[in-house]
Amino acid sequence: MPRPRAAPRTDDSVIGNSDLARTFSEIADMLDILGEVVYKAVAYRRVADAVERYPDDVAALFRHGTPPKIPGAGDALSAKLAELAETGHLGYHERLRAQVPSGMLEMLHVPGVGPRTVRLLHAALGITSLDELRLAAEQGQLRGVKGLSARTEQNVLAGIARIAQRSTRLLLHDADRLVRDIIDALRDVAGVRRLEAAGSLRRRRATIGDLDLLAAVDDPGPLMAALDGLPQVDHVLAAGTDRSSIVLRDGPQVDLMVCPPAAWGSHLVHFTGSRDHNVALRGRALDRGLSLSEKGFKVVDTGELLLAPTEAEVYERLDLAWVPPELREDEGEIAAAAENRLPRLVERGDVRGDTHTHSSWTDGVDSIEAMARAARGRGAEYMVLTDHSPSLGIAKGLSAELVAAQAKEIGRLNVELAPFRILHGTELEIRADGALDYPDEMLATFDVVIASLHTGRGQPSERLTRRALGAIGNPHVDVLAHPSGKIVNVRDPLPLDWPRVFAAAAESGTLLEINGSPRMDLDESLARAAAQAGARLTVASDAHRTEELEYLDYAVSIARRAWLEPDQVAGTRSADALLALIG
DNA sequence: GCCGTTTTCGGCCCGACTGTTTTCAGTCG
Structure with missing residues (x-):
């Protein structure tokens, strides 16, 4: 499962x-398959x-020579990190690979097939790959293995077929739409008191695996029946009394959990996650003589x-302030909640303006x-x-004459729309050779200049970094737009030297953009690092049509996941204060 | 393999669902 993307290599x-x-x-998976004590694999993961x-x-x-302190890495794992970092190889990893072919690791992706089953299939039938597994299931060989049946064969074949469908995670924007439709269809079912999205969707992660829903109900029967009967349902994966899983025609899986209203808070905490956050909460409960599950707190004695x-009551009993869902990643939020410094x-509602929008004057759709x-x-x-x-020829970039004409048009509209204001900006191309696309005298005429790298993406890290630093160092450039250049599920981030970029932005006061379009760039880990380096950020939609102005909401989600407070986000200011800030 | 305001050893989070099973292990979230 893809996680928040890590720093690229320099x-x-x-x-x-x-x-x-x-x-x-991979080492963790191999240890599981080899039947090692589970906690060893846990440590590697x-x-x-x-x-x-x-x-x-x-x-x-x-x-x-300045090894970082990686949480959970003791002497043994730190030494292995060092070996891998210095040589690019890890002897331990290679020895395990000799025992566990890579195909056996792929078999773990089949739903219902875990390490025990992989080991069993290898021992009984010599299966070492997904293809061999499919062949054996098609030929009815699995039912001959003790503990497996003809039913297992069907499940394995269905699971393998689903792997291809689920290869990419849903973009948050699309997941929102799917969940909104399902909630609208189920909200008025008899006995439903509350119905909300949970899981990574509620935490506002950029990509979503399964869609999680939680309902407080008087009687689960009608809701479960209604879920199974939705037109967008392809088939039912599992149906119990407390939870149900279905697969939508579009591919994603929906897990619906139900609970009595009196246990809403503990269920919502449990089902919102993340796993690591929940594990930490349960450990903290045990310290207090309590066992925490979705059902509530059980007094151990x-x-x-x-x-x-309510969720607040869960956290309160653990002597914690309520933690916003976006922070529930076990990234320091528990300690912060304990010390009341979230x-x-x-x-x-804090955001007063959008700093990146387009119109039909270039590649936008609307006027x-x-x-x-x-x-x-x-x-x-x-x-x-x-x-x-x-x-940027493909986007019909504006000549100096058109820029002047656009300024006039904006002046006219500002009279008409006052007190609303349109600030005249440009998305300025940082050319492949590092030169900026308008001369300085012309840049000085804009209210706001945001600079972007769209071309020369294949350049080495140092050259890309110097282009970004060049723009940041230009006094007329106010914002570095979508700094990493990534697009979720489409394009990898550029390998910039982030500490240098952040330091330069902090020094010059150049804002770093959090772009809420399907780019979702910067992401939360980079945005958080940027803020810690003293840089200020801005949230923007990059809308090319009116409907896309809602992308600003997604930029705010990233900002929240990056622990940002209002003052660290430029657009929480009035237009005049923003202009004064970027001076 | 990690870790310690009760611990340097003995713990390490919790429960639902499934399948193949007659009481539970494996998988999943």
């Missing part, structure tokens, strides 16, 4: 964070997660069950006026219109 590193994480994760989310290049830090109707996260009216309708006080500069 030029002098031989192995990136995601490569390190993948190796450790914990370190894999931590490395994946680490904001700096872990291997480079090892090579520079007496077995008495203490219900938690951030006052930026909210959608400037339509965009402005729609933004105003969504509660904005202002928007920055940032149509493209000329060298």
Whole structure:
């Protein structure tokens, strides 16, 4: 399962964070298949997660003699990280690979097939790959293995067929739409008191695996029946009294959990996750003589069950402040909640203007006026219109003459739409050679200049970094837009040297954009690192049509996951204060 | 393999559902 993307490799590193994480994760799977004590695999997975989310290049830090403190890595795993970082190889990993072919790791992806089953299939039938497994199931060989049946064969074949469908995770934007439709269809079913999205959707992760729903009901029967009967349902995976899983025609799986209203709080905490956050909460409960599950708190000594109707009551009993869902990743939020120093996260309502929008003057669909009216309708006080500069030919970038004409049009609209304001900006191309697309005298005429890298993406890290630093260092450039250049499920991030970029942005006061379009760039780990380096950020929609102005909400979600407070986000200011800030 | 305001050894989070089973292990979230 993809996680928040890690820092990309820099030029002098031989192995990136995601490569390190993948190796450790593979070791964990192999240990499981070999039947090692489970906690060993747990330890490798914990370190894999931590490395994946680490904001700096872990291997480079090892090579520079300043090894980072990775949570969960003791002497043994730190030594293995060091070996991998310095040589690009890990002897231990290679020895395990000799015992467990890579095909056996792929078999773990089949739903219902875990390490025990993989081991069993290998021992009984010599199966070492997904293809061999499919063949054996098709030929009816699995039913001959003790503990397996003809039914297992069907499940395995169905599972293998589903693997291809589920290869990419849902973009948050699409998941929202699917869940909204399902909730609308089920909300009025008899006996449903509450119905909400939970899981990674509620935590507002950029990509979603399964869709999780929680319902408080008087009687689960009608709701479960209604779920199974939805037109968008392809088939039912599992149906119990407390939970049900279905697969939608579009591919994603929906897990619906039901609970009595009196246990809503503990269920919502449990089903919102993340796994690591929940594990930490349950450990904290045990410290207090309580066993926490979705049902509530069980007093260990007496077995008495203490219900938690609200989330706040769950956290309160653990001596914690209520933790916003976006922070529930076991990334320091529990300690912060214990010490009452959780951030006052930026909210959608704090944001007064959008700093990146387009119109039909370049590659947008709607007129400037339509965009402005729609933004105003969504509660904005202002928007920055940032149509493209000329060298981005595909986007009909604006000549100097058209820029002047656009300024006139904006002046006219600002009279008409006052007090709403359109600030005149540009999305300025940072050319492949690092030159900027308009001369400085012309840049000085814009209210706001946001600079972007769209071309020369294949350049080495140092060259890309120097282009970004060049733009940041130009006094007329106010924002570095979608800094990593990634697009979710489509395009990998550029391998910039982030510590240098963040330091330069903090020094010059150049804002770093959090773009809420399907780019979702910066992501939360980079945005958090940027803020910790002292840089200020801005949230923006990058809308090319009025409907896309809602992307601003997604940028706010990333900002919240990055622990940002209102002051750290530029657009929480009035238009005048924003202009004063970027001076 | 990690870790310690009760611990340097003995723990390490909890429950539902499924399948093949006569009481439970494996898988999943």
